[in-house]
Amino acid sequence: MATSDDETRDLAASLHTYLKPLRLTGLTAVQATRLVTYETVCWADEQGWKVAYEVWGRITRPSKNGPMRARLDLVCTRPAKQPAVAIEIDRDGKTWSLQKLQAEAAAGRVALWVRWHGHTQAEIPDAVGLVDIHDTADYQRPRRTPRKLPALGSPSAQRNPEEGTVEPLFSAPRRPDPPVLPSPDAIEAARTPAGGFTRAQLAAWGVAWPPPKGWKKELTDRWHAAQTELRDA
Known part of the structure; x- marks a missing residue:
């Protein structure tokens, strides 16, 4: 249509x-x-x-x-x-x-x-x-x-802010389990058929909505840091 x-x-x-x-x-x-x-x-x-x-x-x-x-x-x-x-x-x-x-x-x-x-x-x-x-x-x-x-x-x-605020890059989890830390390949694989990311998927990764600039790099850097820790352990 x-x-x-x-x-x-x-x-x-x-x-x-x-x-x-x-x-x-x-x-x-x-x-x-x-x-x-x-x-x-x-x-x-x-x-x-x-x-x-x-x-x-x-x-x-x-x-x-x-x-x-x-x-x-x-x-x-x-x-x-x-x-x-x-x-x-x-x-x-x-x-x-x-x-x-x-x-x-x-x-x-x-x-x-x-x-x-x-x-x-x-x-x-x-x-x-x-x-x-x-x-x-x-x-x-x-x-x-x-x-x-x-x-x-x-x-x-x-809708009626009286003073400036800064929202954190990642939202605090609402459950005791930590958010999933995806690999770079997993991030790309999670794209919708249209090529974007859903709110539910971002929430599973602990990303605030709307997602802030640099969120993918932040997740990727965290994942690489975690892999380095595992190798050095």
């Missing part, structure tokens, strides 16, 4: 309404991105969609290490054979994000671009739904790095 520009505009308007109450004052750029991502996932959950993070995209771009395949921040799978929803979340207007979303829209997915600060000079086609909250988010670059504070609290508290 192909998507339409009207559907894209409707979903963009719905997500904009959901994110508009967010206030990002006092947060760092990383914290703001994580909070906007969290609320976007909550919005998708309320629609009854399945959300995968860091999903392979359809295009590549050159890099010093060769062609680099695009990765999408979020891809939401919808029921009844409805087209999936591809979402990019940025502080400002990244041309690469727009190119990724245009490719997804051309393939029949709904493409949404969430921006919480700044503008872009590029023309945004009707096939990409812009969700721009920079006017209401009130983000201001911190003058200095804030102290590390407790993890973000409840969803209601996150």
Whole structure:
């Protein structure tokens, strides 16, 4: 089932309404991105969609290490054979994000671009739904790095934060057994057919949701350290 520009505009308007109450004052750029991502996932959950993070995209771009395949921040799978929803979340207007979303829209997915600060000079086609909250988010670059504070609290508290917080890279386990420590091969093998990772799988590895930047490297480094300890024991 192909998507339409009207559907894209409707979903963009719905997500904009959901994110508009967010206030990002006092947060760092990383914290703001994580909070906007969290609320976007909550919005998708309320629609009854399945959300995968860091999903392979359809295009590549050159890099010093060769062609680099695009990765999408979020891809939401919808029921009844409805087209999936591809979402990019940025502080400002990244041309690469727009190119990724245009490719997804051309393939029949709904493409949404969430921006919480700044503008872009590029023309945004009707096939990409812009969700721009920079006017209401009130983000201001911190003058200095804030102290590390407790993890973000409840969803209601996150929608109206009064001060900056830093969420830990990995969530504390809710059970006595420690999280599974996967090998690099096991991480790649756990990708969904769409190329991403489910919330349940990340939780089994002890990774917070939404997963922070660098989570795979952190798991890989831990696994290699554990193998070294076993060899030296």
